[in-house]
Amino acid sequence: MKFKSPPVNSLSLEFLTEFSIGLEKLENNRACRGVIITSAVPKIFSSGLDITEMCGKSVEHYGEFWRAVQEMWLRLYGSNMVTVAAVNGSSPAGGCLIALSCDYRIMAENPKFSIGLNEAQLGIVAPFWFKDTFVNVVGHRIAERSLQLGSLHPAPEAQRLGLVDELVPEEKLMEKAAAVMAQWLALPDHARQLTKTMMRKAVLDRLVAHREEDIKNFITFVSKESIQKSLRMYMEMLKKRKS
Numbered sequence: 146m147k148f149k150s151p152p153v154n155s156l157s158l159e160f161l162t163e164f165s166i167g168l169e170k171l172e173n174n175r176a177c178r179g180v181i182i183t184s185a186v187p188k189i190f191s192s193g194l195d196i197t198e199m200c201g202k203s204v205e206h207y208g209e210f211w212r213a214v215q216e217m218w219l220r221l222y223g224s225n226m227v228t229v230a231a232v233n234g235s236s237p238a239g240g241c242l243i244a245l246s247c248d249y250r251i252m253a254e255n256p257k258f259s260i261g262l263n264e265a266q267l268g269i270v271a272p273f274w275f276k277d278t279f280v281n282v283v284g285h286r287i288a289e290r291s292l293q294l295g296s297l298h299p300a301p302e303a304q305r306l307g308l309v310d311e312l313v314p315e316e317k318l319m320e321k322a323a324a325v326m327a328q329w330l331a332l333p334d335h336a337r338q339l340t341k342t343m344m345r346k347a348v349l350d351r352l353v354a355h356r357e358e359d360i361k362n363f364i365t366f367v368s369k370e371s372i373q374k375s376l377r378m379y380m381e382m383l384k385k386r387k388s
């Protein structure tokens with residue numbers, strides 16, 4: 146799957162819905178045993194959740210948007226397929242969550258590309274299931290420090306922390322992703338799938354059990370004037386940085 150929503154592959158409601166439907170179709174296709182996720186937008190894997198979806202909208206819209214974010218994660222993290230992220234650009238916040246939800250992460254070895262859960266820098270808090278996914282990849286201590294600081298890690302640091310599994314030159318990224326996919330697909334599906342479920346079930350079940358409460362929390366949180374102000378200021382900062 147190649148993300149192609151310029152300029153930055155931000156995860157809008159429309160993008161998330163299309164992504165989830167795409168994953169569902171592949172999941173239901175018995176001929177498809179694995180998926181490599183990458184980007185067709187130069188230098189950007191995904192800029193994370195579309196901030197405009199969280200600014201100045203109705204309570205109903207926030208609820209619909211958050212349900213779509215949850216749905217995407219439940220499908221990807223809970224997928225029976227082998228999932229490989231070929232991270233060919235920067236990948237903050239929700240973009241990082243997509244990579245973290247895959248079975249294996251390969252990143253282009255460009256130190257200008259960074260990845261991490263930087264929510265704290267926006268004045269918002271990564272939800273518990275973003276945090277759980279992060280902890281399952283890098284461990285509690287690294288996740289705690291990185292989350293509190295809202296760190297975006299340049300590719301070499303991300304590899305040192307275990308946030309990505311390996312770095313390769315950009316031109317070799319897809320070749321390497323295909324080799325990793327072949328290695329994972331060489332195992333019998335049932336054994337690999339049951340093992341994956343065993344490792345991920347507790348974290349998936351936690352969101353499923355608290356899904357409606359999580360939506361309510363998101364709506365309450367994002368509707369606060371202080372949070373709206375932080376998000377507006379962050380968007381302004383992005384635009385100013387450009388000019």
Ligand SMILES: CC/C=C\C/C=C\C/C=C\C/C=C/C(=O)SCCNC(=O)CCNC(=O)[C@H](O)C(C)(C)COP(=O)(O)OP(=O)(O)OC[C@H]1O[C@@H](n2cnc3c(N)ncnc32)[C@H](O)[C@@H]1OP(=O)(O)O
Binds near residue numbers: 153271272362
């Ligand atoms: C108690 C808790 C309860 C519940 C939980 C509650 C809340 C938690 C909620 C959500 C978690 C949030 C997750 C997220 O994913 S938030 C998004 C975080 N993303 C970022 O911080 C990335 C921001 N973008 C960038 O740093 C750069 O754009 C990037 C490095 C990706 C690319 O840089 P480049 O120089 O190539 O492009 P720009 O000129 O900066 O951007 C082009 C264009 O795109 C707009 N843009 C960028 N990112 C976003 C985005 N995420 N959403 C919307 N729009 C975005 C940018 O403003 C430019 O627009 P324009 O000026 O109009 O061209």
